[in-house]
Amino acid sequence: MKEKIRNFIIFAAVILVAFLLQNAFSLALPQEVSTPNLLLIVVCFFGLMCGSNKGIAIGFACGLLVDVFYGDVIGFNALIYMYCGLFSGIFRRWFYSEIIIMPLLLVFINDFMFNTVYYGFRLLLRNKLDYPYYFEKIILPEMIITTFCALIVYKLFYLLNEKVISKEQRSALSFDK
Template sequence: MVRVLVTAILIMISFLLQTTAFKMLALADVVPNLLLIVTAAAGYMRGRVEALLVGFTCGLLVDCMYGDVIGLYALLFLTVGYLSGYAHMIYFKDDYTLPIFLIGASDLLYNIFYYIISFLLRNRLNFLFYLRRIILPELVYTLLVALVFYKLLHSINGLLERFEQREG
């Protein structure tokens, strides 16, 4: 129960930071995707099922606030969370390289899926423009923020695991 509450608080704080503070700190008109960092980190540290639930919750939150169609972002985050959950099998507590790589791959996959659903199906075929103006700047910015934010998430996960071991 404590983990669910802490995860919900992390999702809300990440959403608020992404939509307020980082909007003011936008570089090249993009903001880092903190909800994607939370989703990929949940997949890496906790597995597919928890990442699927975290991704669905993050996506539903974005859908309710900004989406034209309810479910698009939920599907994207859910998919990214589930796929990143496969990396849980090779989870090492002291490794920071693999999760950062995983977050970068998740952001790239998320943006490519978003391009396909939102632009390609509407016959907007200028992928190189979208890659250069949106995908790559967001990828770099998300990775820079992930270097700090993942360490915080990793520390919180360690505290929760110690708490769960004492309780159980």
């Protein structure tokens, strides 16, 4: 029980820090520069390292946070982030810490899916039909900068998962009880 509360506090702190950093980047950088989607990195990494259920829960929390502060429809971003967490959690059994290309590829693909779905439901339905322009100016730069940021913070997430979060899973499997 103690480990679950500790993990909840850790997850909440990581989500809050990622949200605050993402907001700080968007305020500090000029409007023409894409900002990294740090919440998507959090969802992808925790989904990949902890499984689909935690990926969905963290995706819901991240998306709901974005919806409450910036959305005009509550639940839209939460739904997209939840699917990103589910998609990342599917690849948990193929996750190896030495192979960094898999988490980065997942972040890249999830960012593409996130922005494409966002375009489809938010802009396409408003008759904004210039997808190549949106892809060139918004999706592709954000995918690149988000993947680069994921490369930088991957080791932090891996160490956090190994040292703190997965202790609960290892203690459940030990025979020393």
